[in-house]
Amino acid sequence: MSTLPALLDAVLVVCLVLLGLSAVLVAVRLLRGPSGLDRLVALDVLVAEFLVGLVVHAALTGDSSLVPVVVAISLVGFLGSTTVARFVRRGTGR
């Protein structure tokens, strides 16, 4: 019974490793995307994965001091992607 928390922690560490791997894949798309919209979509996914990683870290350590950071990044990521979308439109329109 006492090995279950250790197992759960190990599973969470594996989750963090998988998140890092998927962030590398998304970064490849971010650097290689043919158009600006591909890079924008990849950047959105990267922000979402960063949020996921912060929540997993908070669950792993039981330290809830990063939860307001998650709220703030969720706000700022939306504003950033929408603003960049407007500039992308201006760039590829003409």
Place this chain on the structure above:
Amino acid sequence: MSAAGDVLLAVPPPDPDGTLGLVLDAVGTVSIVLGVVLTLVASVGLLSLPDVLSRMHAATKPQVLGLLLVVLGGALYLRTSVDVWMLVLVGAFQLVTAPVTAHVVGRLAHRGDGVRHDLLHVDELTDSADAADPGPDPSETDEDEDEDGAGPSHRPGAAAGRSPDGHHGGSTRSSLDSTE
């Protein structure tokens, strides 16, 4: 043995949920694992799918369902009311804002070259998007008023009749550009 039982009963206040907390941790771990696997699959899809619209389809997974699953798992780990409500706020905000970004990006991708039209079976935006665009040329409205003085009752029918040959406005715009 009774002493051990007393110790176990005396311990709970700092950790009020022994086996219940363990069950909640296990359920939270399962939820987090599901969300992370979804995120990994979406990243692979983001790398391997052909155009912007399919990549958006892949990108929606970690943005909405994956983040919701992970936030649920985190809320099951941190069982404080402030943290739970902040994580609920994160999930609700993501649910509200992800469609807005997806709408803008999808529309821009359809206007630009982000769509591979040979992969589409039906493309409903090709005819209706330009007709539904606000801001047509002012010369067209002038022509309408000159053609039939019947007033605004005929205008929707006239606009719907004009929408199939949408090249009219484009030709006038190109002629304007050529004159300028």
